[in-house]
Amino acid sequence: MxxxxxxxxxxxxxxxxxxxxxxxxxxxxxxxxxxxxxxxxxxxxxxxxxxxxxxxxxxxxxxxxxxxxxxxxxxxNGDATSLQRRSILEDHQAQIAEQIVALQQAHALLTHKIANYRKIEEHIRIDQPEPAEPELDCALVSAG
Amino acid sequence: MxxxxxxxxxxxxxxxxxxxxxxxxxxxxxxxxxxxxxxxxxxxxxxxxxxxxxxxxxxxxxxxxxxxxxxxxxxxNGDATSLQRRSILEDHQAQIAEQIVALQQAHALLTHKIANYRKIEEHIRIDQPEPAEPELDCALVSAG
DNA sequence: TCTTGACTGAGAGCGCGCTCCAAGATGTAC
DNA sequence: GTACATCTTGGAGCGCGCTCTCAGTCAAGA
Structure with missing residues (x-):
């Protein structure tokens, strides 16, 4: 077959x-x-x-x-629906653009937080007892 | 209260x-x-x-x-978990980077398809009877 | 002939992330 | 006093997008 x-x-x-x-x-x-x-x-x-x-x-x-x-x-339903289909795609494209922005912001935030963790790890490595400076938090969002 | x-x-x-x-x-x-x-x-x-x-x-x-x-x-559990937390954030950041790539590709594809729809709409407007050229599809993904 | 494996349709089940409901306590305004 | 709004809890329900199960069919290979 x-x-x-x-x-x-x-x-x-x-x-x-x-x-x-x-x-x-x-x-x-x-x-x-x-x-x-x-x-x-x-x-x-x-x-x-x-x-x-x-x-x-x-x-x-x-x-x-x-x-x-x-x-x-x-x-x-063919070409007659072109306008409506285009509209759907345009809406979705706008959605995608928004998603990209959100992701880029989060990406930047994480870069910052990751750097901060590295600092904490340095502190721990160098002078165990000292409690590592409080998190230098990002302007946008933070804590954690 | x-x-x-x-x-x-x-x-x-x-x-x-x-x-x-x-x-x-x-x-x-x-x-x-x-x-x-x-x-x-x-x-x-x-x-x-x-x-x-x-x-x-x-x-x-x-x-x-x-x-x-x-x-x-x-x-x-405090600073002692810094390394593990950093690892989680790094993984997520990598995920985000992947998502951004996928979204950007889709965005480009949609730009192309939307332009194509505009062409179809032109054809329909100018010479109603003619069936509009078949979709000039994107190299990446297409159809629709 | 018998086994193996890929498929079929119908329908149930599942994981996720909420979202809502019911019954009850408390506080504020009239 | 009596509405009314806002909160509380535990637990049920829901929408989405699959994902899986089951019983059955079919074709090829040993």
Whole structure:
């Protein structure tokens, strides 16, 4: 039983998901019913792969399944839905930008706190008894 | 009933969490038992606020509660745990760096796709009947 | 023929991180 | 006194996104 296309397993590997997840995505309408081999097993096309990779990328950046469903639904209705789809992507892009800012701030905070821990460790190493100066905390957030 | 410190409500507002969440965090050991007014109501100190803001920042960057619990536990044991705490922060910082990369890639992909949608919209506007050129897809991920 | 392994669908279960509920105590305003 | 608001607790419930189980089918290989 060969028939053309990727098995669910190999497609899962290619996209960094599990077979369970691929079936789940199909079930909830994120991907349209996939082609089948003569034995009823799924066979994924390269177009499926591209789409799945896109879904994976959106999920990895915290787009909710619901939003992805909306997008997938629009996509099935062709070019006429371009505007709405673009709007979804623009919203998500804005979300991503916000996430990046939050992550960068946290990253900076951690750089500061890590440096502070190093200082504490120095103190402990050099003069055991001394209780190490209180944390030089970051302007943004701190304690800990 | 005044007593010193912030009520759970005002602290929740200050930290961008709900009162529910503050109680939950206390319950699971992310914050040590908070001081009380004479009527038994919680009263948060400024030190609590600093710590809660830090927790909030870590959660907002996807540190799991479990990890935060580990960190909080170490923190209660003083400077001797500096090395372990630093290690947790370093790991999380690395995680953050990875997240930023993924987000930046997705952001770039979306820029591309959004531009593509604009083109499709142009086509539709200019010559209704023509079916708009197939998507000029991104090298990285695409479809949709 | 028998075993092995990959698949199938339906549906239950799970881990996370809250979020809400119910019943009760206390404090403030009228 | 009587509302009303705000808090308390323990514990149940929830939404999300999977993840797993189960019983069954099918095809290839020894």
């Amino acid at each position: 060969r028939d053309a296309g990727f098995t669910i397993r190999s497609m899962a590997e290619r996209c960094g998901m599990t077979a369970h997840t691929l079936r789940y995505y199909e079930r909830v309408g994120l991907i349209q019913p996939v082609g089948r081999a003569r034995n009823g097993h799924r066979r994924y096309s390269e177009a499926d792969e591209v789409w799945l990779n896109f879904l994976h990328c959106m999920r990895a950046t915290n787009m909710p399944i619901r939003e992805m469903q909306r997008y997938a639904g629009l996509r099935e | 005044r007593d010193a410190g912030f009520t759970i409500r005002s602290m929740a507002e200050r930290c961008g969490m709900t009162a529910h969440t503050l109680r939950y965090y206390e319950r699971v050991g992310l914050i040590q038992p908070v001081g009380r007014a004479r009527n038994g109501h919680r009263r948060y100190s400024e030190a609590d606020e600093v710590w809660l803001n830090f927790l909030h920042c870590m959660r907002a960057t996807n540190m799991p509660i479990r990890e935060m619990q580990r960190y909080a536990g170490l923190r209660e």
